[in-house]
Structure formats: structure tokens, C-alpha cells
Amino acid sequence: MITDLAPAFRPIDADLSVWRHDRADETLFYAPGYVAVVDAGCVPEFAHALETSALTRWPALDALREHAAAQDTWRDLVARPFAPVCLTLYLNNECNLHCRYCFSDPGPQRASRLALPVVRSAAEIVATHCRAQNRPLTVVFHGGGEPLLDAAYAGAVLETVEAAAAAHGLGLFRYIATNGVMSPALAAWMAAHFDLIGLSCDGPPGIQGMQRPLRDGRNSAPYVEQTAQIVHASGTPLHVRVTVTAESAPHQDAIAAYVCQQLRPQEIHVEPVYGVGRARDEVQAQADAFVTGWLRGQAVARQHGIPWRTSGSRPGEIHGPYCQVYRDVLHLVPPGTATACLTTTTGEQARARSLAIGEPGAAGTLHLDTAHIEALRHALRREAPDCAGCFNRFHCVRDCPERCALDDLALAHGFRCAINRTLAASAIHDAADSLRAQYPDEAVCGGEVHF
Numbered sequence: 001m002i003t004d005l006a007p008a009f010r011p012i013d014a015d016l017s018v019w020r021h022d023r024a025d026e027t028l029f030y031a032p033g034y035v036a037v038v039d040a041g042c043v044p045e046f047a048h049a050l051e052t053s054a055l056t057r058w059p060a061l062d063a064l065r066e067h068a069a070a071q072d073t074w075r076d077l078v079a080r081p082f083a084p085v086c087l088t089l090y091l092n093n094e095c096n097l098h099c100r101y102c103f104s105d106p107g108p109q110r111a112s113r114l115a116l117p118v119v120r121s122a123a124e125i126v127a128t129h130c131r132a133q134n135r136p137l138t139v140v141f142h143g144g145g146e147p148l149l150d151a152a153y154a155g156a157v158l159e160t161v162e163a164a165a166a167a168h169g170l171g172l173f174r175y176i177a178t179n180g181v182m183s184p185a186l187a188a189w190m191a192a193h194f195d196l197i198g199l200s201c202d203g204p205p206g207i208q209g210m211q212r213p214l215r216d217g218r219n220s221a222p223y224v225e226q227t228a229q230i231v232h233a234s235g236t237p238l239h240v241r242v243t244v245t246a247e248s249a250p251h252q253d254a255i256a257a258y259v260c261q262q263l264r265p266q267e268i269h270v271e272p273v274y275g276v277g278r279a280r281d282e283v284q285a286q287a288d289a290f291v292t293g294w295l296r297g298q299a300v301a302r303q304h305g306i307p308w309r310t311s312g313s314r315p316g317e318i319h320g321p322y323c324q325v326y327r328d329v330l331h332l333v334p335p336g337t338a339t340a341c342l343t344t345t346t347g348e349q350a351r352a353r354s355l356a357i358g359e360p361g362a363a364g365t366l367h368l369d370t371a372h373i374e375a376l377r378h379a380l381r382r383e384a385p386d387c388a389g390c391f392n393r394f395h396c397v398r399d400c401p402e403r404c405a406l407d408d409l410a411l412a413h414g415f416r417c418a419i420n421r422t423l424a425a426s427a428i429h430d431a432a433d434s435l436r437a438q439y440p441d442e443a444v445c446g447g448e449v450h451f
């Protein structure tokens with residue numbers, strides 16, 4: 001079974017964030033984001049030096065020690081106060097598609113949308129933090145639904161954020177996640193007004209039509225292809241988001257070929273369906289089937305020189321679950337509630353799960369509940385007992401979003417844990433193999449691990 005790859009990484013010491021895996025004639029030492037490949041003959045000396053902090057002749061060992069400070073980075077991340085530098089906006093709860101798995105379950109009618117005064121107030125809060133940190137402001141248009149259904153309203157929201165950034169003398173990075181089903185004129189407007197387009201496409205028309213049909217049942221693929229062409233013509237960077245279901249998991253090589261050839265993005269982000277919202281009863285792929293398919297897709301994408309990524313485990317980054325309160329993101333959902341969680345798409349949902357962290361006052365001024373934010377940050381940092389010794393623990397979303405970190409952590413890990421650790425282990429082996437090919441005569445070599 002391919003998912004048996006991961007358990008072979010074992011911690012070398014309870015106090016060190018370093019794990020080892022013995023291969024035929026060499027050992028891999030792994031600290032979050034970095035792997036050292038050590039010939040069998042040098043392993044005792046290398047391991048001893050690692051445990052005793054002795055000076056050595058190997059630069060890879062110093063780099064490994066630096067990456068082993070992940071524990072400190074994680075502590076800093078959870079200890080520092082919430083200081084958002086990104087504003088994420090779920091503009092509405094309306095959509096022109098009827099994807100079978102939508103995490104937000106939007107309807108055909110606009111239930112509610114963000115009010116401009118609260119967008120202005122939230123942008124002001126984020127801009128203040130950006131200025132203090134000397135960073136540009138990032139704004140993300142997302143749904144809750146399709147963010148560009150009402151182009152005039154979306155334009156007004158964008159102008160509101162642009163004005164806040166300009167008032168503080170900040171640069172602005174504008175990202176939009178879209179289903180791409182729109183007129184050519186609107187696609188051209190989008191390409192001209194955003195810095196990066198994230199286009200959802202689940203693969204060739206047969207898969208796209210099955211998983212992401214229009215509300216009237218027709219296939220959305222022709223619109224997505226047309227929008228991608230318009231974005232290309234404008235020169236705006238394009239990423240594609242692929243959602244994988246149990247049915248499409250074995251076809252990820254064909255999905256990769258189609259996306260690379262037809263849509264030609266700079267990156268492809270591949271995620272197993274989020275089993276929440278309308279997809280709460282969706283049966284996931286078997287972990288082995290997802291991973292096998294994912295690796296085949298990655299091989300095809302590599303032939304085209306296009307990164308094939310997934311977000312569950314990102315070895316180049318120290319991270320936990322997707323909680324916005326840990327990602328420096330101020331996230332608004334209609335009609336103007338600030339939420340801690342990307343799976344809540346209305347203020348009502350956020351309040352029902354105690355994940356609302358701010359509400360607008362009478363004049364639309366957003367009031368953040370700092371005491372609740374701190375309480376949530378404290379509660380969400382909990383870790384399941386099984387994670388404590390895991391080589392993946394500093395870069396894993398755990399079982400989020402299907403199982404929240406606020407839920408019972410004693411429950412056995414499931415699908416996401418299996419794919420996160422297997423794909424991370426695969427990335428480590430990949431990095432080790434290419435280091436070995438690059439430095440065949442070195443007894444010890446090392447390098448960073450990325451997807």
C-alpha cells in the first residue's frame with residue numbers, strides 16, 4: 001500500500017524535531033522542510049553530532065538543525081497577536097453553477113451580500129496592520145458562491161479596498177477565486193482588475209460537466225476554456241484549482257494533461273473535495289487511490305513544467321489547520337461578520353459554531369472581539385495525541401476541514417491524515433532521490449523539500 005510510506009519516519013529524540021528513515025544503504029534525516037541524505041557508514045557519527053550539538057564538517061547538518069527549530073517557529077506563530085494583513089471577502093451566497101460538492105451550498109438567489117461600509121472598515125483594519133508591518137495589502141475575492149455575479153457590485157467592493165490601500169500608501173495584491181462562467185467582456189474586466197486569477201476546473205469536459213454543471217445542467221467546460229484564453233491574452237497570471245472526488249481520483253493524469261494543455265496555468269492546486277456544506281455526505285476517495293492518482297497527475301504536470309500542488313501538507317511552510325486566525329487573514333462573510341473559519345459562509349453559520357470574531361456596528365464599523373479571538377486561537381492550537389510524534393506535525397492541516405480542531409481530538413485520524421503524511425513522505429523521498437542524483441560522490445548531502 002502506498003500509504004505505508006509514511007510511518008517509516010521515526011523521531012530520533014523526543015526533544016528534537018528531527019525524524020529518520022533508513023533506506024537500503026543510506027538514511028534520511030528530516031527536519032520540517034529539509035532532508036539530509038547520509039551514507040550508511042556516516043550515520044552513527046551524523047546522528048551522534050545531531051544529538052550532542054557537536055561541530056561537524058557537514059553543512060547539511062547545520063541546515064538540518066536550523067529547520068529543527070520548527071517548534072520555536074510554531075510557538076511564535078500561535079503566541080503572537082492576531083494582526084491580519086490579508087482581507088478575504090465572501091461577497092455573496094449566490095452561484096450560477098450547481099457543483100455537486102460545494103462546501104458553501106449557495107442558492108440561485110442572492111441571500112445576502114457584504115455591505116460596503118463594513119468592507120471599508122475591515123480594509124482599514126487590515127491596512128493599519130500592513131502599514132505597521134511595512135507590507136502590501138492582499139485582498140481575496142471568494143465565495144460563498146461566485147464573486148463576480150454582480151460585476152458592478154464587485155467593482156465597487158474592489159474600489160473600496162483600493163481606496164483604503166491608497167490612503168495608507170500601500171501596494172495592493174488582488175486575487176480572485178472564480179468558476180470562470182461569465183461573458184467574455186466580464187472575463188476581460190476581471191483579468192484587467194486582478195493580479196492573479198484562481199480558476200476552478202475539475203478536468204476534461206466529461207469530468208467538469210459531471211462535477212461542476214451549470215444550474216440548468218449544461219456543461220460549464222466551454223465557459224472555463226474561454227475564460228482561460230481571455231486571461232492568457234491579457235497576460236494576467238492564472239492558477240487552476242482542481243477538486244478531486246472519489247470518481248475523478250483515478251483520472252488525475254488525464255486531468256493534469258487537460259489542464260496543462262488546454263488551460264495552461266502557472267500552477268495547479270489539487271484538493272480532495274471538502275466534505276462540508278453540500279458535500280457533507282460526499283464519499284471520499286480511498287486514500288491510496290487519491291495518492292496514487294495525485295502522484296500520476298504530478299508526473300504529467302512535471303512534463304509540462306507546471307507545479308502540481310496540494311495544501312494539506314506544505315513542507316516548505318510551518319502551518320496547522322486552515323483557521324484564518326492563524327493565517328493573518330481577516331475574513332468577512334455576508335452580511336458583514338468576521339469569521340475564524342473558511343467553511344462558514346454566512347454570519348449566521350459563524351455565530352452558530354462560535355466562530356464569529358467580529359460584527360459591524362450600526363454605521364458599518366467592524367468591531368473585532370479580541371477576547372474571543374484569543375480564546376479561539378488558544379482552543380484551535382490543540383493537537384491530537386497521535387500528531388505529537390509525527391514527522392508531519394509542523395506542516396499539516398490535520399483533519400480540517402471535515403473535523404475541526406475544536407472537535408473531539410481523541411477520534412482516530414482519517415482520510416486527510418493519511419494523504420497528508422503520504423504525500424509529504426513522497427516529497428521527502430523525491431527530494432532525497434534528486435539530491436543523490438545531483439551529488440553521487442558526497443557521503444552527506446541535503447536540501448529543501450517542496451512539492
Ligand code: SF4
Nearest residue numbers: 387390393396417421
Ligand atoms: S494529522 Fe498530520 S500531523 Fe497528525 S498524525 Fe496525521 S499526518 Fe501527522
Ligand code: SF4
Nearest residue numbers: 322323341400404405
Ligand atoms: S480547524 Fe476548525 S475553525 Fe479551523 S479552519 Fe478547520 S474547521 Fe475551521
